[in-house]
Amino acid sequence: MKKPWNVGLIGCGFMGRAHSNAYRKVGNFFDLAHQPVLKAACARTRSDVTAFAERWGYESTETDWRRLIDRKDIDAIDICTPNDTHREIALAAAAAGKAILCEKPLARTAAEGADMVAAVERHKVPNIVWYNYRRVPAVTLAKQLIDAGRLGKIFHYRAVFLQDWTIAAELPQGGAGLWRLDKNVAGSGVTGDLLAHCIDTAMWLNGGIDCVTAMTETFVKERKHNLTGKVEPVGIDDACAFLARFGNGSLGTFESTRYARGHKALYTFEINGEHASIRWDLHDLHRLEFFDHKDESIVRGWRSIHVTDREMPYMAHWWVPGLQIGYEHSFVHQVADFLNGLAEGRAAAPTFREAQHTQHVCDAVLQSASSRQWVDVPSD
Numbered sequence: 243m244k245k246p247w248n249v250g251l252i253g254c255g256f257m258g259r260a261h262s263n264a265y266r267k268v269g270n271f272f273d274l275a276h277q278p279v280l281k282a283a284c285a286r287t288r289s290d291v292t293a294f295a296e297r298w299g300y301e302s303t304e305t306d307w308r309r310l311i312d313r314k315d316i317d318a319i320d321i322c323t324p325n326d327t328h329r330e331i332a333l334a335a336a337a338a339g340k341a342i343l344c345e346k347p348l349a350r351t352a353a354e355g356a357d358m359v360a361a362v363e364r365h366k367v368p369n370i371v372w373y374n375y376r377r378v379p380a381v382t383l384a385k386q387l388i389d390a391g392r393l394g395k396i397f398h399y400r401a402v403f404l405q406d407w408t409i410a411a412e413l414p415q416g417g418a419g420l421w422r423l424d425k426n427v428a429g430s431g432v433t434g435d436l437l438a439h440c441i442d443t444a445m446w447l448n449g450g451i452d453c454v455t456a457m458t459e460t461f462v463k464e465r466k467h468n469l470t471g472k473v474e475p476v477g478i479d480d481a482c483a484f485l486a487r488f489g490n491g492s493l494g495t496f497e498s499t500r501y502a503r504g505h506k507a508l509y510t511f512e513i514n515g516e517h518a519s520i521r522w523d524l525h526d527l528h529r530l531e532f533f534d535h536k537d538e539s540i541v542r543g544w545r546s547i548h549v550t551d552r553e554m555p556y557m558a559h560w561w562v563p564g565l566q567i568g569y570e571h572s573f574v575h576q577v578a579d580f581l582n583g584l585a586e587g588r589a590a591a592p593t594f595r596e597a598q599h600t601q602h603v604c605d606a607v608l609q610s611a612s613s614r615q616w617v618d619v620p621s622d
């Protein structure tokens with residue numbers, strides 16, 4: 243008999259849907275000691291949360307996250323709200339002894355993140371941050387190949403995350419759907435939103451980043467604010483590019499923008515090592531490209547690995563070899579790993595503490611862009 247694990251989900255938007263889908267599916271595909279129960283959903287508007295709860299099968303609803311955290315029948319709080327709320331909700335949830343699954347970025351700044359790390363560690367509550375790209379099987383396979391030494395010494399790490407949805411100057415900032423353009427809510431622009439993913443994957447695959455030098459640009463300087471109705475300065479970075487030096491001696495280049503016409507979510511990375519190279523593309527997420535210099539020269543070349551075999555990460559839980567899975571499955575994998583950790587009394591990665599390293603890199607990137615200097619990344 244599986245142990246019920248009662249989820250209280252806060253925020254019923256994009257990630258609220260992705261996580262709810264994961265909680266519903268995980269028990270069908272993974273053998274777990276716990277069974278997620280969709281106990282309560284929380285959003286500020288009664289009609290929104292009622293419709294969401296009906297669609298996804300939540301047993302109850304709340305419109306104030308504090309009431310949700312106070313409830314004795316909730317085991318875990320899932321934070322799927324905009325970035326300005328993460329710290330306050332996490333601190334309250336930790337004090338109430340709840341497990342916490344927090345969306346990325348952990349917080350708007352490393353200072354906020356530090357409070358959150360301290361809170362979960364003080365109250366000893368299980369915690370994780372949803373850097374879900376680690377659990378795309380092709381990305382996990384990249385990690386296995388690197389850890390097995392297949393690339394040898396790594397020289398280069400190259401990542402981009404390109405979008406094009408904020409080019410129109412008449413697009414407002416702030417409020418539902420557009421909070422990402424409001425610096426007070428988001429904390430930063432593409433740095434915290436998109437590069438945070440690239441940085442998390444990069445440090446997971448290639449180790450810590452020692453120092454960075456960055457440039458940012460805000461192409462549209464003023465936009466009407468949806469909540470005030472006034473034209474206000476835009477505080478976020480629309481685009482950011484930075485260079486990084488990794489602790490292992492390799493060089494990193496990172497670029498993100500919401501002004502790359504034609505690109506919706508082009509997240510790619512390439513890693514070049516002494517023996518081999520690896521390339522991955524979110525638009526083709528079930529494939530890993532691999533070049534092995536050890537191959538015989540007459541057949542040497544980039545191969546495109548279709549990551550569907552049972553030996554490949556997570557794939558034994560899904561269909562038969564040859565049939566691929568997609569974006570939503572990375573969230574299912576994250577829940578499965580978190581619950582396995584819970585059952586075995588160990589933390590699943592990335593914990594708040596690990597995600598805080600990404601906050602430090604983001605802060606250093608923004609500081610470098612403003613000072614035009616190289617900035618060292620604090621190690622803790």
Ligand SMILES: NC(=O)c1ccc[n+]([C@@H]2O[C@H](COP(=O)([O-])OP(=O)(O)OC[C@H]3O[C@@H](n4cnc5c(N)ncnc54)[C@H](O)[C@@H]3O)[C@@H](O)[C@H]2O)c1
Nearest residue numbers: 253254255256257285286322323324325345346347372419
């Ligand atoms: N892991 C990923 O790949 C990924 C992708 C998208 C977003 N995110 C992160 O997830 C979080 C949410 O982003 P989203 O795209 O789902 O946003 P969204 O705008 O689609 O949804 C946010 C939801 O939070 C609700 N909300 C806001 N303030 C609230 C409050 N005080 N109490 C209760 N509900 C509140 C909103 O009404 C909305 O339902 C952000 O931190 C974002 O960075 C992560």
